[in-house]
């Protein structure tokens with residue numbers, strides 16, 4: 001484990017994301033407390049931690065939707081803590097793909113149009129390309145369906161297609177499987193595996209020990225601090241079946257580290 | 258797909274999605290536009306409507322000859338040619354002569370009966386208008402004085418221009434009641450008075466009833482005055498001023514009502530759009546999270562506002578005309594003409610009103626925090 005973290009430091013130029021002493025302070029509360037983190041290009045990182053430990057806060061700061069109270073966030077070589085709200089919007093648009101627990105689809109647009117929304121804000125809506133993106137999450141047949149006609153798992157896959165459509169530098173998923181059953185959870189994780197194999201950088205917040213175990217590295221947040229950094233050794237050459245994964249045990253996660 | 262057509266899709270999609278809310282907003286705009294365009298139609302039509310209406314109160318311009326002279330038939334026609342035909346309700350020339358009836362001196366007025374009827378529609382005739390040169394009408398005071406009835410024959414005497422005594426017998430065709438000094442006169446056709454007096458070309462005044470107001474009317478009087486030194490046209494102030502006051506007050510009233518309605522429409526649209534923003538917080542937060550700029554959020558909202566404004570405006574134009582037509586028919590008993598110029602004015606102003614009403618909701622939309630989408634509200 002120590003070796004691995006050393007190698008991350010050694011290849012600074014490959015870090016797509018660096019957090020240096022990041023804190024987020026709400027009055028008395030330190031939602032994030034002096035967090036240091038490096039994520040390599042193409043890395044698949046899971047973040048775990050009890051409710052209220054600051055996971056979403058961290059995702060918001062990495063994704064340029066919130067500002068750190070202290071510290072620096074360097075995304076793709078750029079210190080985003082200094083950027084204006086307007087340029088943060090551009091950063092979100094150009095560099096970040098977002099996936100949420102609540103799916104968040106625009107409910108008056110069809111599946112394919114929901115993907116095209118991201119293209120629209122980015123540059124040009126391109127239906128052909130949006131359909132291809134739906135195809136790769138296995139939803140081409142459902143392209144003309146409205147969110148109300150889609151299951152939760154299908155909606156989440158549309159959201160993944162939307163998050164990927166503009167080739168983001170980094171994919172941020174906050175509890176993407178939180179509202180899904182086992183089967184759909186597996187589908188989403190399998191998509192992540194394929195994306196990982198294609199070189200996408202993925203940061204996924206999860207409460208699910210199996211989903212955390214599938215990632216290359218699992219970070220544990222407690223009271224706004226990173227308390228664990230666990231390297232998992234997984235074989236990504238064949239499709240993932242979450243049942244084969246033994247979730248990270250409570251001892252591993254919360255035990256005396 | 259082009260960017261603009263996707264934009265259109267999002268704007269209309271959002272409108273259709275919140276159908277009931279949008280119908281409320283649309284209704285508010287349509288009702289506002291209806292009343293405003295209706296009132297504007299009436300506003301522009303009122304002078305036309307009421308000026309005609311008010312013309313029943315008699316002549317509003319009188320043309321007289323220079324001191325000590327008379328107007329000739331030729332001059333009467335020259336003046337008539339100067340008047341705008343479509344606004345001329347009537348032009349009655351009058352010749353006044355003193356005659357004796359039953360040894361009482363009375364004023365006899367010679368005029369063209371159809372023109373007198375047009376300029377003075379308020380005259381109340383018992384019997385008939387004097388149709389030929391052997392008939393006369395008596396003012397009600399004169400009739401009372403000599404105790405004459407319709408159908409009776411009366412004898413008039415006078416000294417003609419050459420100083421000779423003349424007399425002739427006429428049939429009383431009607432008794433004239435006006436509530437004014439005309440009741441002391443005898444009325445006969447101009448040709449009858451001419452042949453009685455033995456000369457022509459001796460009119461004293463030309464009474465005109467013109468359906469024009471204010472500057473247009475005084476401009477007309479000036480044109481007549483400058484056309485010849487021999488004539489003097491002046492407005493009957495009592496009539497023209499009260500007409501003007503009535504019109505100005507009515508128009509002011511309409512303007513005030515219009516402003517009130519515009520303000521009410523704005524409040525209603527602003528309230529609805531604010532509710533829409535609140536309901537769509539998540540969607541707006543999501544769009545911002547995936548990279549929509551404030552400008553794009555604003556443009557989408559503005560697009561919806563403009564769409565509503567155009568639809569409401571078009572509805573307003575159509576319904577407004579029907580509304581104006583109804584009001585005009587039931588109040589003025591005449592129909593209004595469709596004012597094409599009001600079409601763009603109504604549509605543009607409802608778009609403007611809607612856009613202004615959307616300003617505050619748009620502000621709160623841009624203030625929405627994209628971070629809320631991760632908060633799992």
Ligand SMILES: Nc1ncnc2c1ncn2[C@@H]1O[C@H](COP(=O)(O)OP(=O)(O)OP(=O)(O)O)[C@@H](O)[C@H]1O
Pocket residue numbers: 026029031049050051052053054055056057058
């Ligand atoms: N806008 C805010 N103002 C004040 N406190 C906040 C705000 N946002 C978050 N917090 C607090 O910061 C802490 C971390 O919140 P955060 O949402 O990051 O937790 P989390 O780890 O994502 O929890 P969960 O697993 O329940 O999603 C919580 O105690 C929360 O109450």
Ligand SMILES: [Mg+2]
Pocket residue numbers: 055056057174631
């Ligand atoms: Mg959270």
